Amino acid sequence: MTDALHFEDLEVGEVRRFGRYEVTREEVIAFASKYDPQPFHLDDEAAAKTFFGRIAASGWHTCAMMMAMLVEQDKVEARAALGGLGMDELRWLRPVYPGDVLSCETKLLEKTRSRSKPHMGTLRARMTVFNQDGQRVLTMIAISLIAVRDASA
Amino acid sequence: MTDALHFEDLEVGEVRRFGRYEVTREEVIAFASKYDPQPFHLDDEAAAKTFFGRIAASGWHTCAMMMAMLVEQDKVEARAALGGLGMDELRWLRPVYPGDVLSCETKLLEKTRSRSKPHMGTLRARMTVFNQDGQRVLTMIAISLIAVRDASA
Numbered sequence: 510m511t512d513a514l515h516f517e518d519l520e521v522g523e524v525r526r527f528g529r530y531e532v533t534r535e536e537v538i539a540f541a542s543k544y545d546p547q548p549f550h551l552d553d554e555a556a557a558k559t560f561f562g563r564i565a566a567s568g569w570h571t572c573a574m575m576m577a578m579l580v581e582q583d584k585v586e587a588r589a590a591l592g593g594l595g596m597d598e599l600r601w602l603r604p605v606y607p608g609d610v611l612s613c614e615t616k617l618l619e620k621t622r623s624r625s626k627p628h629m630g631t632l633r634a635r636m637t638v639f640n641q642d643g644q645r646v647l648t649m650i651a652i653s654l655i656a657v658r659d660a661s662a
Numbered sequence: 663m664t665d666a667l668h669f670e671d672l673e674v675g676e677v678r679r680f681g682r683y684e685v686t687r688e689e690v691i692a693f694a695s696k697y698d699p700q701p702f703h704l705d706d707e708a709a710a711k712t713f714f715g716r717i718a719a720s721g722w723h724t725c726a727m728m729m730a731m732l733v734e735q736d737k738v739e740a741r742a743a744l745g746g747l748g749m750d751e752l753r754w755l756r757p758v759y760p761g762d763v764l765s766c767e768t769k770l771l772e773k774t775r776s777r778s779k780p781h782m783g784t785l786r787a788r789m790t791v792f793n794q795d796g797q798r799v800l801t802m803i804a805i806s807l808i809a810v811r812d813a814s815a
Contacts, residue, residue, distance in 0.1 A: 543730065544726035544727070544729050544730045545730070545733060546730075547733060560744070568746055569722065569726045569729050572725065573696075573697035573720075573722045573726065574697070576697050576698045576720070577697045577698070580700060592713060593754060594753065594754065595754055595802075596749065596752040597750060597751060597752070598748070599749040599750070599752060601747065
């Protein structure tokens with residue numbers, strides 16, 4: 510973890526773009542069958558009668574695909590992450606359809622050193638998932654913990 | 663949908679308890695392998711060196727399991743739901759481990775009739791996921807749309 514980005518290395522305001530996730534029909538149906546078996550996630554005919562128009566991914570599936578891109582990105586640029594605490598203002602802005610290609614953007618909004626635990630800090634980052642047309646499909650503010658490199662500083 | 667619960671049928675403050683989801687090791691690893699392949703979700707030895715202590719479910723997996731319980735509950739007591747808009751204040755409060763048995767609670771916090779679309783309203787509901795010891799593992803405020811039974815009222 511010595512080469513990973515630590516609390517001190519991150520600058521508020523910095524933006525990163527990364528990731529590429531191809532959404533397949535098989536995966537949309539597999540995820541929804543297990544975790545969100547509503548007709549508009551499983552069946553084109555049923556979806557046609559709804560706002561979606563055709564099979565769309567479960568919103569939780571989109572969150573999971575975002576996470577997959579984040580973990581993949583961590584191989585490129587590792588962070589001394591200590592875990593996720595939660596998400597604020599999560600919004601599903603547009604449907605995600607089979608055939609879509611997703612990507613991610615992160616923007617660091619805030620970083621706060623822990624008073625009680627000097628070896629860690631909290632990050633608040635705006636996460637955005639885009640489709641292949643550059644449209645935002647999902648946004649949220651991720652709250653996570655990261656290690657401080659020099660806890661005595 | 664005529665028998666489903668509509669906007670008018672729901673009372674602010676009402677609480678529902680439901681669901682039972684057995685978390686298996688196989689499923690924790692399958693979900694994490696695809697969407698959140700961090701060592702503490704995949705490997706006991708790696709997890710032992712972290713806060714988790716042993717393999718724990720991805721936080722997004724816990725969200726997905728909550729969703730599965732919600733959709734299952736909709737078979738028992740259907741709602742004229744028109745889709746989810748998002749989540750506020752999502753917090754992973756405790757790890758979820760293989761062998762845990764999860765359940766859900768919902769509490770309706772607020773309902774607001776749409777001004778521009780009189781056939782729908784917005785709900786804000788506190789969602790809580792518990793483990794078998796009654797400990798809260800996940801909370802959030804779900805924001806969703808529901809049909810109004812009598813749009814002319």
